Amino acid sequence: MGGVFRITSSVILSDIQILSSLRCVRYFLFGESEGNFDSSIKRYIMATEIQRLRFENKNGNELYIMRDDLLPFSMGGNKVRIARAFFEDMKKKGCDSMIIYGSRHSNLCRVLSNLCFAEEVSCTMICSHEAQEDTAPTNNTHLIDWTRTRIVHCEKTQIAQTVECVMEELRADGKKPYYIYGDKFGRGNEGTAAAAYAKAYSEITDFERSMGWEFDYVFCPSGTGATQSGLICGHLLAEDKKKIIGVMISSRETERAFSVIAGGISDYFSKTGCSLPDYFEEEILLLDEYRAGGYGVYGDEIRRCIREEYTKNGIPLDPVYTGKAFLGMKKYIEAQGMENCRILFLHTGGAPLFYDFLAKEGAVSLGC
DSSP states (O other), X not given: OOOOOOOOXXXXXXXXXXXXXXXXXXXXXXXXXXXXXXXXXXXXXXXXXEXXXXXXXXXXXXXXXXXXXXXXXXXXXXXXXXXXXXHHHHHHTTOOEEEEEEOTTOHHHHHHHHHHHHTTOEEEEEEEEOTTOOOOOOHXXXXXXXXXOEEEEEEGGGHHHXXXXXXXXXXXXXOOEEETTBSTTSOBOHHHHHHHHHHHHHHHHHHHHHHTSOOXXXXXXESSSHHHXXXXXXXXXXXXXXXXXXXXXXXXXXXXXHHHHHHHHHHHHHHHXXXXXXXXXXXXXXXXXXXXXXTTOOOHHHHHXXXXXHHHHOOOOOTTTHHHHHHHHHHHHHHHTOOSOEEEEEEOOOHHHHHHHHHHHTTSOOOO
């Protein structure tokens, strides 16, 4: 069931080559030469593969994986699709400077900083920290540094004030800033990110048509909720019967996570002019019992899951997002006693975090 992928790589030897390589994504990402670049980003390469996994169970379940980790830009992942949606929205609104937000692990900040550099757009990252958080650099941190993105650090409780301050500074410099999450409280732009996976949902239904059957469940890591919001939008528009289940990977309150996802769905339907079903909130399914202590926290069970999926299926997972969600999915399947189901896991990427994990834990024997 596997697919064939065209992978482009380069060897980076110096700062000059780093900057050149980052700008060269114009050709590899958009299929355009430097002198004939289509800044509307209409020729984005977005194909991905769905493949069946080896999945030991006695109940006749089949497990598949959607390989968005192999999307061909900035080491892939779901944030490639979402970054594209934000960038197009920024251009439509006539803004010329992007403000991004995330932690030192952030895949979205890695992709957006790369895209902004390639497009020669000013980019500022607001990087929040929780109390007693490990602040050691990650591979994502290093990649963001390569793009010379301005980084503003703040406490988790000071995000809104920091966003407002950065917006004012940029306006004072004559810029028209675009904060990816809307206003300083992170509201008003939920539907933009959701649109990315509302559109990607058609790839799932295309695969189903080619196979002559439909998935019963789709699982995904649920952090900001944008990916799950989009998948539910696609599901509602398709009017199919599958269940979209998000496995929470952070310490965000479940009620808040539910509200954010509902807001993303509502905003998407409002912006597209489509009719939102009255029952839509019934389609928001969140698992909050597999968070393993919160964002970036993991133990031996997740370590073993990551090793197992790499050794048995050749799939790289990370302990922050995909590994935690994949283990949660497997536990849920067992706890619910699912039988004869076709299940899809959306691999949301995070290759740099897999290599962080490998460097930190790779030499430790876990008996797998």
